[in-house]
Amino acid sequence: xxxxxxxxxxxxxxxxxxxxxxxxxIHTSPRTLSGYRxxxxxxxxxxxxxxxxxxxxxxxxxxxxxxxxxxxPERASADVKRLAQAHITDLDQRITALTDMRDTLVTLAKSxxxxxxxxxxxxxxxxxxx
Amino acid sequence: xxxxxxxxxxxxxxxxxxxxxxxxxIHTSPRTLSGYRxxxxxxxxxxxxxxxxxxxxxxxxxxxxxxxxxxxPERASADVKRLAQAHITDLDQRITALTDMRDTLVTLAKSxxxxxxxxxxxxxxxxxxx
DNA sequence: GCTTGACCTTGCCAGCATGGTAAGGTTTAA
DNA sequence: TTAAACCTTACCATGCTGGCAAGGTCAAGC
Numbered sequence: 656x657x658x659x660x661x662x663x664x665x666x667x668x669x670x671x672x673x674x675x676x677x678x679x680x681i682h683t684s685p686r687t688l689s690g691y692r693x694x695x696x697x698x699x700x701x702x703x704x705x706x707x708x709x710x711x712x713x714x715x716x717x718x719x720x721x722x723x724x725x726x727x728p729e730r731a732s733a734d735v736k737r738l739a740q741a742h743i744t745d746l747d748q749r750i751t752a753l754t755d756m757r758d759t760l761v762t763l764a765k766s767x768x769x770x771x772x773x774x775x776x777x778x779x780x781x782x783x784x785x
Numbered sequence: 786x787x788x789x790x791x792x793x794x795x796x797x798x799x800x801x802x803x804x805x806x807x808x809x810x811i812h813t814s815p816r817t818l819s820g821y822r823x824x825x826x827x828x829x830x831x832x833x834x835x836x837x838x839x840x841x842x843x844x845x846x847x848x849x850x851x852x853x854x855x856x857x858p859e860r861a862s863a864d865v866k867r868l869a870q871a872h873i874t875d876l877d878q879r880i881t882a883l884t885d886m887r888d889t890l891v892t893l894a895k896s897x898x899x900x901x902x903x904x905x906x907x908x909x910x911x912x913x914x915x
Numbered sequence: 916g917c918t919t920g921a922c923c924t925t926g927c928c929a930g931c932a933t934g935g936t937a938a939g940g941t942t943t944a945a
Numbered sequence: 946t947t948a949a950a951c952c953t954t955a956c957c958a959t960g961c962t963g964g965c966a967a968g969g970t971c972a973a974g975c
Contacts, residue, residue, distance in 0.1 A: 689970055691923055707911045712886045725908050735907045736899035739890055746887040750880055756842045757876040760869055769866035777865045778855050781837045819941055821952055
């Protein structure tokens with residue numbers, strides 16, 4: 656399989672596959688005589704795994720650990736769970752931060768009449784300590 | 786005022802002040818003979834404004850527009866409100882995306898016993914279509 | 916055999932916002 | 946005079962992804 660086909664069936668762009676190879680997230684693939692990368696089904700599985708982990712917001716560094724756990728039949732599920740929970744905590748923090756921003760902004764926006772007049776509590780709120 | 790003092794009282798690092806200048810978010814400041822940037826109180830106000838907008842998650846591009854509205858006594862508050870609401874929509878989307886990730890991950894983590902055994906629904910969930 | 920188009924290769928540049936570090940000049944206070 | 950604390954510019958790094966350029970390769974059709 657060439658890289659294009661793998662990209663299509665894994666939903667990871669060829670660009671990213673090469674990148675993942677360059678940073679050592681996936682193994683370097685064998686090449687044809689002319690230098691084309693050659694892949695097998697298991698590579699597609701791995702890339703799909705990576706893609707799903709990305710979709711869940713894991714960083715490539717975390718995915719590196721997930722992949723090594725995935726590869727390791729001796730792993731303890733506790734290790735995986737620990738990683739997942741650390742990520743959940745991280746997501747929660749980001750959600751909280753964004754929600755706080757949102758709420759502040761909604762409050763400011765509510766008090767802004769939003770017409771042709773220049774007076775605007777949103778700008779005041781940004782200019783003064785909130 | 787030198788840049789360090791401005792940085793301290795605006796909570797924007799000297800590094801960032803120079804950067805904002807280089808991308809035209811703030812005006813180039815006058816210099817002393819030896820090349821030191823010189824600032825006034827109004828620059829501190831502007832940088833605080835920028836800092837608060839950053840804290841609310843506005844991008845520098847959005848802030849560029851906010852600053853020009855702030856500077857413009859002829860502005861319509863509707864323009865500010867429009868910007869704010871676009872940002873709220875954006876925040877809502879990001880919050881939703883993160884929350885979806887979180888929920889999926891929590892579901893997976895719940896079903897993982899998290900002990901010494903290698904069998905792990907989290908890895909299964911990543912490997913197979915969720 | 917030759918052309919064409921679709922594929923592949925590498926390499927470099929871009930964003931976003933910020934931090935770091937290096938190598939040097941300036942100011943201020945002791 | 947010297948040391949510390951400041952300032953200057955310039956470059957590199959992050960994390961993830963896309964884009965473009967300049968070239969090589971392969972398969973199909975004429």
